[in-house]
Amino acid sequence: MTTRVGVTVGERLLPLGVTLLAVLVLWYAGTLWLNGPQAAEMLNRAGTDWGAMDFARRAFTMPRPLLPTPDQILVELHKSVTGYPLTNVRNLLYHAGVTAGAALTGLGLGVLLGIVLAAGIVHVKVLEHSLLPWVIASQTIPILAIAPMVVVILGNAGLTGLMPKALICMYLCFFPITVGMVKGLRAADPLWLDLMRTYSAGAATTFWKLRTPASLPYLFASLKVSVAISVVGAIVAELPTGGQAGIGTRLLSGSYYGQTIQIWSALVMAALLSMALIGVVRVAETVVVRQAGAR
Amino acid sequence: MVLAQTSLQPSEAAGGAPDALPRPIVQADKLSLVYQATDKPVVALSEVSLIIREGDFVSLIGPSGCGKTTLLRVIADLERPTGGAITVAGTTPEKARLDRLYGYVFQAPALYPWRSIERNVMLPLEIMGLPKAERQARARAQLELVGLAGFEKKFPWQLSGGMQQRTSIARALALQPELLLMDEPFGALDEITRDHLNLHLTQLWRRMGKTCVFVTHSISEAVFLSTRIVVMSPRPGRILDVIDCDLPRERTLDLRETPEFAAIAHRVREGLKEGHSYDD
Numbered sequence: 001m002t003t004r005v006g007v008t009v010g011e012r013l014l015p016l017g018v019t020l021l022a023v024l025v026l027w028y029a030g031t032l033w034l035n036g037p038q039a040a041e042m043l044n045r046a047g048t049d050w051g052a053m054d055f056a057r058r059a060f061t062m063p064r065p066l067l068p069t070p071d072q073i074l075v076e077l078h079k080s081v082t083g084y085p086l087t088n089v090r091n092l093l094y095h096a097g098v099t100a101g102a103a104l105t106g107l108g109l110g111v112l113l114g115i116v117l118a119a120g121i122v123h124v125k126v127l128e129h130s131l132l133p134w135v136i137a138s139q140t141i142p143i144l145a146i147a148p149m150v151v152v153i154l155g156n157a158g159l160t161g162l163m164p165k166a167l168i169c170m171y172l173c174f175f176p177i178t179v180g181m182v183k184g185l186r187a188a189d190p191l192w193l194d195l196m197r198t199y200s201a202g203a204a205t206t207f208w209k210l211r212t213p214a215s216l217p218y219l220f221a222s223l224k225v226s227v228a229i230s231v232v233g234a235i236v237a238e239l240p241t242g243g244q245a246g247i248g249t250r251l252l253s254g255s256y257y258g259q260t261i262q263i264w265s266a267l268v269m270a271a272l273l274s275m276a277l278i279g280v281v282r283v284a285e286t287v288v289v290r291q292a293g294a295r
Numbered sequence: 296m297v298l299a300q301t302s303l304q305p306s307e308a309a310g311g312a313p314d315a316l317p318r319p320i321v322q323a324d325k326l327s328l329v330y331q332a333t334d335k336p337v338v339a340l341s342e343v344s345l346i347i348r349e350g351d352f353v354s355l356i357g358p359s360g361c362g363k364t365t366l367l368r369v370i371a372d373l374e375r376p377t378g379g380a381i382t383v384a385g386t387t388p389e390k391a392r393l394d395r396l397y398g399y400v401f402q403a404p405a406l407y408p409w410r411s412i413e414r415n416v417m418l419p420l421e422i423m424g425l426p427k428a429e430r431q432a433r434a435r436a437q438l439e440l441v442g443l444a445g446f447e448k449k450f451p452w453q454l455s456g457g458m459q460q461r462t463s464i465a466r467a468l469a470l471q472p473e474l475l476l477m478d479e480p481f482g483a484l485d486e487i488t489r490d491h492l493n494l495h496l497t498q499l500w501r502r503m504g505k506t507c508v509f510v511t512h513s514i515s516e517a518v519f520l521s522t523r524i525v526v527m528s529p530r531p532g533r534i535l536d537v538i539d540c541d542l543p544r545e546r547t548l549d550l551r552e553t554p555e556f557a558a559i560a561h562r563v564r565e566g567l568k569e570g571h572s573y574d575d
Contacts, residue, residue: 191405194373198399199422199470200392209418213409292409 027070034066035059068261076265089245092269098245100273102162103234106169107226113170114177114222121178122185122211123203132182139175143168143233148240165246169233176225184218185211213292220285227281231274247273317349320384320474320506321370327378328365328532338531339365340376345525345534349473352500352507354517355525356563357570362532363510363525364402367478370508371399384473395423397474398467402482404459406451406466413438413447416466423470437465440499457488461495468503475507481516490548493519497546514567515551518542518560526563528570536566 039058043050050058060069068076077092084091117135120127147168154164188210196206238248247270254263328340340362347353355363368374369381372388383391391397398419406415416434425433438444441461451459460480467475481489497520500507511517517524518540526536540559542550550556 189405191401191403192407194401195399195405196422197373198371198392198395198397199419200395201422205422209422210407213407216409 024070027067028060031065031067031069032056032059035062038062038066064258065260068264072261073264073268076261077268080265092247092250092265095245095247095250095266096269096273099231099234099238099247099270100277102165102237102246103169103227103230103273103277105162105166106233107173107230109166109170110173110226110230111177111223114174114226115181115219117174117178118181118185119207121182123207135175135178138171143172143236146171147237151237151240165234165237168237169230172229172233173226176222176229177219180218180222180225181215184215184222187218188214216288216292220281220288223281223285224278227277228274231270231277235270317351318385319346319348319382320351321345321347321381321508323366323369323379323381325379326366326369326376326381328362328369328374328376329378340369341531341533342379343532343534344379345537347506347508349506350504350522352497352509352520352522353525354509354511354521354523355527356511356514356517357527357535357567358512358529360529360532361527361570362529363527364478365532366527367476367508367510370474371397371476373399391474395419395470396472397476398470398472400460400463400467400475400477400480402479404451404456404463406459406462408451410450411447412443412449412451412454412462415451415462416469419466419470433469433471434465437469438462440468441465442495455488457484457492460484461492464496464499468499473506475505477507477509479510479512482512489513489516494546494548496520501544514560514563517563518556519546519548519551524559524563526566526570528567535570536562538562538566 036055036059039055039062043054043058059065061072062068065072080090080092086094086097088094117131121131150168150171151164154160154167159167185207192210192214193206196210199205201209234246235248235251238246239252247266250266251263254260254266323343323345326340326343327338330337330339343362343366345366355366357363365374369376370383370388372383372392381388384396386394406412407418410418413431413434416437417430420430420433435444435447438447441464443458443461443465446454446458446462451462454462464477464480467477481492484492493516500520507520509517509520521540522544524538524540525534526538527533528535538559542555542559
């Protein structure tokens with residue numbers, strides 16, 4: 001048994017390890033290439049003779065590199081996460097928490113809006129032709145262009161802080177949900193629908209007892225897309241809000257001061273946040289699917 | 296058509312007084328159903344007249360396209376006829392459907408994969424609004440009746456095709472309907488399972504005395520199960536013959552080896568031949 005488990009773990013870890021190694025090699029090569037000119041100039045200015053090792057060491061430890069090395073980013077992340085309390089603005093987890101709050105609020109609203117729109121489209125024939133084009137058109141507008149305007153307009157209406165960010169997230173999140181759920185709510189087998197009819201079940205009963213459970217796989221597929229989008233949406237929304245906190249703010253201040261290591265560690269934190277949220281969705285899916293007795 | 300009309304009330308011809316007949320559950324009078332297909336209209340049912348009485352086990356048999364499933368769906372109010380009249384349990388099919396007077400078994404088990412076997416059987420009872428304890432008691436009783444006690448917590452994919460179809464019969468019976476409508480319920484099963492379920496079904500029918508309408512394209516299945524066999528023919532879908540199947544109500548698989556059985560099967564086959572069912 002142990003060898004079998006060992007083999008499966010090995011089978012899983014090996015490809016992952018190989019790709020990770022390849023990424024790291026390419027990354028370090030990239031830092032040499034991108035930071036090279038700057039590093040050489042610094043070494044020349046110092047006046048002493050330098051060899052390949054000096055050059056590499058210099059390129060890997062630039063204070064403001066064009067491309068920081070993975071170890072620089074990890075050190076920065078570690079310093080930020082462990083060096084300060086959770087409520088401190090220097091702690092990236094604090095910023096991640098702020099962004100996650102906006103992303104999750106926006107995701108929640110987006111899921112709600114997406115499901116309501118999908119239910120409407122599925123049940124009212126007219127809505128499919130009147131609503132769906134607008135839903136699609138809404139996603140052709142670049143969010144970067146519309147976000148500042150949303151923030152300004154909502155600010156005038158007295159909405160500041162979390163809500164504008166959440167609404168921008170919602171704007172991005174509802175689309176995959178609507179598209180997925182329109183398909184999901186129609187995924188019920190015609191026989192299953194006939195069966196409901198023989199029970200003289202109304203539209204509401206059919207919706208809750210048949211259409212909703214039949215649509216769950218589609219909901220989870222859409223949710224995974226929406227979760228990732230929600231984090232992007234929250235970060236984009238943080239840029240024009242001039243907020244004091246959030247991964248977006250951190251990115252912005254990093255670019256003001258040329259703190260590339262800070263930018264990259266914020267980016268890594270954003271990726272980790274997305275992965276964590278997708279992980280939560282996965283767990284929820286597993287629980288729901290197991291409850292529904294899937295194989 | 297004349298032949299079909301005269302043989303509609305075989306029990307009368309058999310000598311029973313008309314007032315002693317069980318009450319009619321399904322009464323179809325010159326029923327027609329025409330689909331508007333893209334190129335030309337398709338006549339699924341043409342002037343179909345039929346009376347099904349309480350306690351009958353009526354099989355509708357014929358080749359594909361003869362309208363047997365359509366007729367069943369009209370009885371169930373899953374399709375609306377374009378002509379003629381039909382009553383189900385003395386009322387319109389729609390009223391009968393809304394009153395949940397029939398149970399319907401589809402060609403496929405049509406179990407909801409996210410529900411356990413027990414909760415599948417409980418589904419119609421949930422919709423009826425029965426309290427939980429009664430739902431469970433009824434579901435358990437029905438599952439036991441179809442020989443699936445002990446499988447309550449399993450999910451559909453964990454059961455064989457035959458067991459799934461038995462679940463769907465239990466689900467239809469859980470409603471305690473007056474009328475059981477079955478659309479080729481064993482069509483997708485292998486012959487051994489089918490024999491087994493036929494035996495099961497005929498015992499169930501004898502015990503419960505429900506009226507059954509059974510669509511099939513198997514002659515031996517029809518003869519084995521039925522009290523009357525309605526032979527249908529396609530293009531347009533119509534009734535060719537109604538054959539009395541006066542075998543004893545108590546039936547075992549051995550019955551199929553008897554000359555009486557063979558004689559009725561022969562008549563059904565002749566009826567189908569008459570409708571040129573073997574032409575293509």
